[in-house]
Structure formats: structure tokens, C-alpha cells
Amino acid sequence: METTADPSAARPLRRDAERNRRRILDAAAEVFADHGLGASLDEIAQHAEVGVGTVYRRFPNKEALIDALFDDQLDEIVSIAEAGLAIEDPWDGLEHFLRTALERQAQNRGLKELLLGARMGQQSGCAIAGRERIEPLVRALVERAQADGSLRPDADTTDMPMIQMMVGASVDYTREVDPAVWRRMFTLVIDGLRANPGARTPMPSAPLDADGLTAAMTGWRPRRD
Amino acid sequence: METTADPSAARPLRRDAERNRRRILDAAAEVFADHGLGASLDEIAQHAEVGVGTVYRRFPNKEALIDALFDDQLDEIVSIAEAGLAIEDPWDGLEHFLRTALERQAQNRGLKELLLGARMGQQSGCAIAGRERIEPLVRALVERAQADGSLRPDADTTDMPMIQMMVGASVDYTREVDPAVWRRMFTLVIDGLRANPGARTPMPSAPLDADGLTAAMTGWRPRRD
DNA sequence: CGCAAACGGAGGGACATCCTCCATATGGAG
DNA sequence: CTCCATATGGAGGATGTCCCTCCGTTTGCG
Numbered sequence: 236m237e238t239t240a241d242p243s244a245a246r247p248l249r250r251d252a253e254r255n256r257r258r259i260l261d262a263a264a265e266v267f268a269d270h271g272l273g274a275s276l277d278e279i280a281q282h283a284e285v286g287v288g289t290v291y292r293r294f295p296n297k298e299a300l301i302d303a304l305f306d307d308q309l310d311e312i313v314s315i316a317e318a319g320l321a322i323e324d325p326w327d328g329l330e331h332f333l334r335t336a337l338e339r340q341a342q343n344r345g346l347k348e349l350l351l352g353a354r355m356g357q358q359s360g361c362a363i364a365g366r367e368r369i370e371p372l373v374r375a376l377v378e379r380a381q382a383d384g385s386l387r388p389d390a391d392t393t394d395m396p397m398i399q400m401m402v403g404a405s406v407d408y409t410r411e412v413d414p415a416v417w418r419r420m421f422t423l424v425i426d427g428l429r430a431n432p433g434a435r436t437p438m439p440s441a442p443l444d445a446d447g448l449t450a451a452m453t454g455w456r457p458r459r460d
Numbered sequence: 461m462e463t464t465a466d467p468s469a470a471r472p473l474r475r476d477a478e479r480n481r482r483r484i485l486d487a488a489a490e491v492f493a494d495h496g497l498g499a500s501l502d503e504i505a506q507h508a509e510v511g512v513g514t515v516y517r518r519f520p521n522k523e524a525l526i527d528a529l530f531d532d533q534l535d536e537i538v539s540i541a542e543a544g545l546a547i548e549d550p551w552d553g554l555e556h557f558l559r560t561a562l563e564r565q566a567q568n569r570g571l572k573e574l575l576l577g578a579r580m581g582q583q584s585g586c587a588i589a590g591r592e593r594i595e596p597l598v599r600a601l602v603e604r605a606q607a608d609g610s611l612r613p614d615a616d617t618t619d620m621p622m623i624q625m626m627v628g629a630s631v632d633y634t635r636e637v638d639p640a641v642w643r644r645m646f647t648l649v650i651d652g653l654r655a656n657p658g659a660r661t662p663m664p665s666a667p668l669d670a671d672g673l674t675a676a677m678t679g680w681r682p683r684r685d
Numbered sequence: 686c687g688c689a690a691a692c693g694g695a696g697g698g699a700c701a702t703c704c705t706c707c708a709t710a711t712g713g714a715g
Numbered sequence: 716c717t718c719c720a721t722a723t724g725g726a727g728g729a730t731g732t733c734c735c736t737c738c739g740t741t742t743g744c745g
Contacts, residue, residue: 249712252722271682275702277725286724291704344682352677366677370670387660391667394644396677397630401645404629405622407683419619420626424645427652430660435612442616445595452577452591452621457496457569458632458683474743477691500733502694511693516735 256293258283263304267345272301274345301349302361308346309365312336316372326385329376330425337399337421341406341414351400387430398424412451415440481518483508488529492570497526499570526574527586533571534590537561541597551610554601555650562624562646566631566639576625612655623649637676640665 248256262283266274276297280287294300319332340347349362373395380386405420418439426436443451473481487508491499501522505512519525544557565572574587598620605611627649631642643664651661668676 249721251712255722273682273702276704277702280725287704288706288724289722292722297703348682351682352680389660389663390648393668393670393673394648396673397633397641397645397668398648400633400680401626401630405626408622408625416622420622423615423619423623423649423652425652426657427648427650429657432651432654432657432660435614435655435657438614443618443622445618448618448621455577455625456683457498457573457576458681474690476743480691501735502733505694512735513693513737514691517691522734 252293255283255285255289258285259290259293259300260304263300267301267304268343271344272348276300301345305346305349306361308343309349309361309368311339312346312350312365313368313372315339316369316376319376320372320379324385325376325380325383326429329380329386332373332376333395333398333425334421337402337406337417340399340403341410341417344407347399347403347406351396351403381430384430386428390428408455409443409447409451411454412447413440413443416443416447477518480508480510480514483510484515484518484525485529488525492526492529493568496569497573501525526570530571530574531586533568534574534586534593536564537571537575537590538593538597540564541594541601544601545597545604549610550601550605550608551654554605554611557598557601558620558623558650559646562627562631562642565624565628566635566642569632572624572628572631576621576628606655609655612653615653633680634668634672634676636679637672638665638668641668 247253259279262285263279266279266282270278276290277287279300280290283290290300294303315335316332318335319328322328322331340350350366370392374392377386377390377392377395381388381390402417402421402424406414406417409416419442422436422438426432472478484504487510488504491504491507495503501515502512504525505515508515515525519528540560541557543560544553547553547556565575575591577587595617599617602611602615602617602620606613606615627642627646630645631639634641644667647661647663651657
């Protein structure tokens, strides 16, 4: 046993192998973002212009690929919460978090599923850790905004993930038809969250027309449990 | 050809056959309500204590069973909208419709899926018809409440089904953990819908605790498309 | 009693998904 | 330039789900 045991520098990958590793990671990021964690590895391999076998040479299984991929994306959500706390006005901080996190989830279905609980058989370990880091930050955002009197006092920290999941559902419902209408739903929720609702937030996007609604409906599949 | 062509009285079913037909319909109603339209016919047959073959003798396929079952349930939603229009106060009428329809959908996953667009391969014909009957009623509810000044003027008829679908998602998210918390989300949305939000609706249900939230998350599966 | 009607449930057929296997191709050390 | 450890692709095995059919057996009822 002469080889160093350092796992991080076990041995440099052959050039083509390294190139393919990147392609796989890039493709996986894109496919998971577009189609959610349910996307098949065959789909990812195809998107990466690589055989499935190559994917499995590099990542022992689907979950390992997901973990490798989403570690930093979860960090990003943490940063959003921290940025919210850095905003002086407590209400603006909370709204910033909710809106920006939702924006991320609108762009990235995989992230949403990881964050809100989709478990790939087992929970992906990094998702649990991520949620544990986020929770206290959200609690702080909520308490601060309530102390300030801007957030209705009967709202609760646990309502925030539910809001994310709920508005997130409207994102998925309309993504193919009009990727912006979900902001209307978000506006309703935000305005419903204010303690002192002097101002209605103006609707940020045109409503769906009747055809658009029909299209959203026909493209929708409810979850199977 | 002596038999009458009247399809409704073609020939009385044998007693056992008639009994089983009812059992199937009852079982299907219950299973679809609990598990959504994705429930398998095997599951329904088992629930009805009947062989799958018996189900197929009575209904040519799954869609026929669904149509036979949900025709009147869609009527019920129409009635809810009509009842809303019968209420003097336009705002109360709209809120009545939204809340009561959601209540129905919380009790009946199958109904929700049919109403909001789950298509079984093809659209179930009766669902389309149902939606067409409901749409003008909802439009009337919305316009009336806007004319009255109680509903925010930038809300649109097409937002209403989206609200149904969105809050409906929170119903599904938490159904196993606490079948009442979705009302909190509904409260937020309703309050966000008011034009003149003098009063916040009090939260009608306790928030989820941390464990409950985790349970909701782990029990959740996002849709596969 | 006898037969048309009804029954049950195994299993065919169609998919979808994860992952393995191995014949072939290739980077790069010597 | 050679040679082989490393890497590759993608067919296909294993598993699982679900719709629906088929047919040997049972049963209501004239």
C-alpha cells in the first residue's frame, strides 16, 4: 500500500474522464432543474452525450449524484436567508427571503424537491442538513418581523416552508404556459401575511387568459403516492 | 331483435351483479377520494371485495368508471358556486365558494384532480363539461365582488382555479399530519384577496410544530411528469 | 334442473427506471 | 510508438406498476 490514503487526491482522472465528469454534472444540474429529481439517469446521460455506464462509473448511484450536485445549491438558500437578516427593515428582510428563495425554486425544480422533502427512497443526507441550517434563520426572520409589528402575529415559522411548497405548486402548474404568473399567487400570499395591510402589492404579472388556464390544466399531473 | 333499444333499462341485472355494481361504485368513490385518480383498479376491486374481472365486466375501462362516478360530484361544485351567488354580500359569496369548494377537494382528491386538470390519458369528458359550467359562475362571483369594491381589482377570474390548485397542494402536503392546517394557508390567501383589508381573518387552526412539518416533508412526493 | 350470466384472479402486455456487464476504444507513461 | 490500465457506450437484466383479458368455476333464477 504505497498510495496515499488521501481520498481527495486519490489519483488524477484521465483527461477524457475528467471532461465527462463535468459534462455529467452540468447535464444533471440542467435536467434536474428542469424536470425535478424524478428525471431518469438515462435522460441525464443522453443530455450529457455520454453512455449511462459512464455516469455509473463516476457516481455509484443516483443519490450520490444528487448529493454531489446540490450541496452548494442548498448553501445558496442559506445565503438568501442570511441576506434577508442583513436587511434593516424586518418586513423587507422576510419578503426578500420568501421571494428570492421561491425564485430559485422556480428555476430549479430539483432544489425545490430536495428542500421541501422529496426523498429519494432515503432522505438525501445533505437535504436534511440544509434544512437544519435554514430553520433557525427563518425563525429569526419571522420573529423579527413580528416584533416589528409588520408580520401578522398569528403567522408561524412552520408556515414559511408551507408557503414555499404551496406557491411552488403554482410555479409547477403554470411553468409551461407562463413562467411568471406564479408571482400573482405570491403577491396574494405576501399581502395576506402583512399585519398592517395598508398597501396592497400591485400584481406583478398579467393574469392567465382562459386558453392559458386550460393549457395549464391539461398539462398537469397530480402526484401519485 | 325483440329487445327494446332503451339503454337505461336494457335488462335488469342479476341480483348479485347489481349488488356488486354498487359495491364497486362505493369502493371506487372511497378509494379515489382517498388516493386520487391514480389509484389502481386492483386496489378498488380489493376494497370492494370483488375480483378485477368483475369491475371490468361492469365498466369497460377505468375512465368509464370515473365518469360514472364523478358526474354528480361535479354538480356539487356547481351548486357551491350557485350558492355563493345567492349570498347577498358579494365578498361573502366569493369566500363561500372558495372555502367550500376547497373543503370538498380536501375530502376528495379525485374530485380535485378532475377539476384542476388531471387527465387520464384523454380528458375525462365530464370534467371538461363541468369546468365549462363552473367558469361563468366564478366569473360572476369575481366581477360582483370587484364591483362591490371588496375584492382587489387586479384579481382575475383565472386566478381562482389557480388558488384552488395552490391551496389544494397544501392540503395534500399536510393531509397525513394535520388535516386542518391547510386552512391557515387559505386564510393568508383570502386576506391577500381583499381590496380593503381592514380585518385580518383569524387563523383557524394551530400551526404545525417542527415534527409535524418534518413528517409532512418526508411523506411528500413531487409529481413526476 | 340447466343454462345464461356473473365471478375471481392469474397473468399477458406495455412501460418506466435503476443499474450491470462487457466488448471496444483511448489517453498517456515509458 | 507501443501497450495496457483506464474509460466508454448502450443493450439488457431485474424489478415494479398498472391496465386489462381470459377462462375455468360458481351462481341466480326461469
